[in-house]
Amino acid sequence: MKKRFIKTQKFASKTKENLWILDLIDNKNLTKDLYDNRDMWAFGQRAGLCVACKGSRMLCGKTRCSLMVRLNSFVRTIPAIKGLEIAGASPPSVFVGRIGYPYVYAGPLVPPVYEDTSLYDLPELWFGKPIDEIIGFRSMLIRGKHRVHVQRYEDAGKIMDMTRELALASSSTDVELALKKRPKGFIVLNDDIQPFGPSAPIRDLRVNAARWDQHIEKAFYDTDLKASPAVLELYDKGVMVTKIQKAFSVGAFGIEKQRRLVPTRWSITAVDSIVSKDMMKQIKTFPLINEYRLYESSYLENQFEVLMIPDSWSYEAIEAWYPGTVWNPDGRKIVMYGDWEDFDGRTTYAGIGGCYYAARLAVCELLMKEQRQATVIVLREARPGYIMPVGVWQVRENVRNAMCQQPMKFNNLEEALSRLSEKFLIPRNQWVNKSELITNARIQRKLTQYA
């Protein structure tokens, strides 16, 4: 194992691109290595536990996710940072951690390059890019961190002021970051957030004056506007969801006294949820679609099938993890996990996490565009090649891509289901049994049938 690791590192250092990831996927021996070293895994790991936890809830009882630790050891090939000063153009990008809430680490993400880096933090433009390219540029982002209380960010001095300003910038901005220590750690991978590089506490920070996004700036200075109307207004004006999320996380919206920093991963789901909830309110008044529809998209070994049923609004998301995927490395069985809501919506957090809300946003966008209503079921198959979580944007963009395709249309549910099972490797009955809404559509009769 150790030998192999050294070899990988050498291999990567020879080439500039992160070829090691492709190598990891293609080379059976390497992948075998990755999954066979059992001593690093939690004892008595139950199949499904990891899918529910995704490295964030620590359900196995350990303080660090052993799967993540494993993955990280393979991703240590980030460009070494020499010295304590990092200067470069931030995309712009900031990160607010959640550990220790309400005392969190916040700060900018800065790559050691001067060029237009705006792509580095715009997941809207990433769809279709190979995983090694994304990891490649994300791993260059060094995270400076500064301990701050989420509500008392104004007392935290100029480091925090500049971080907040940076988050609102409309294009990449030159940043000089002085660190207290050498950046330590590996690339951070997570199911909700985009990966980023190693981190260190900030000694000093200088951010060049930047032009702000005009719409975000307006919302920022409107201290009587509540946060969710602000988010909706920006979305309506066409500001990208991830840009809103960034500003949201540094507390740029809301009534002045209630503003606070929001950990990045919470802010992503918060914005997805706020925007889609508002759209759902309108969707419920639209006429139903006329037929059964099936939309498809596949990216990064994630196969999405979106089934729409001509019935009143309700929504379900189910994901299936193959043995060998990130959150189901050990299992012999496919692990399926899902959550749903009916016409009246939900009040609790969805069991499967942020991807539930990201996919909901994407399907609502289509229904809004068509001014139609439907029961929507998003099915996701994560296949063995998906060994590395890249963030919830993958779900949002993958489903958005599905929504851009021409749907296949069917006259009844059974036809749609048989088409769906052709695309999936998991047999149809497993999906049908797992899905609350498909089951419901098959067995619940309507009163109109008895008129």
Added chain:
Amino acid sequence: MFKVKITDAKLLRDMFQAIAILVDEATFNLTPELIQLRAMDPSRVAMVDFQWPKTIFDEYQCDQPQKMCINISELLKLLRRTAKEETIELSLNPENPRLQIGITGKYTRTFHMPTLEPQEEETPTPKITFKTTAKTTTDGFRQAIEDAQLVSDHVRIEADAEKLTLQATGDLMGATIELKKGSDALLDLQTQEPAKATFSLSYLVEIIKAASATSEIATLQFANDMPIRIDFHQPKEGKLTFYLAPRIEVE
């Protein structure tokens, strides 16, 4: 001109609460004789059929038949502010498309809310030949349904000549609840032939919870794999009836 007055604020509130279980925007038919509403929930699985003759009100005035569509949950927000002994006056002025809600108790307040575009199409009543009629206390039936909810999200209701049986089967647990003829909960049972049908508990529970505030006795009518009709007996020829479509197991 439409104007009604009722001294029992709670009665009005409970009734709107029961309707709000299924519909958000409700179109009422107002005639010189009665107020009536028939509406289905958005997924067309359940229906409410409601009727209040003018005798229920302390004052009733309606010159000509008309329709009134209001957002029921908004109205309920206002009605929740009423105390038990207060008097409520609802009025609709032809010149002004707003519903006036006057509440008189220790002091007087008047709210008004917009009326919405009424739904023109009438909701038809399902045509079903029922095979079984069971008369239960609303509370007894409610308890039985809540028992079933502990183990499952659907329940099979069966009747033979002797008893009414509720059978719930969940993923792990199950329950059998029997209401025998002559028991306190089951007042009467007439079965032409044994019948059974399965229903979603999420609907049943909501309906019964809300309707039990308005009624002591419920009459259930059903047949094999057909919708159930639940009549919650109201005072003075009032009517509150729900229909609920069955679940039909496949394979």
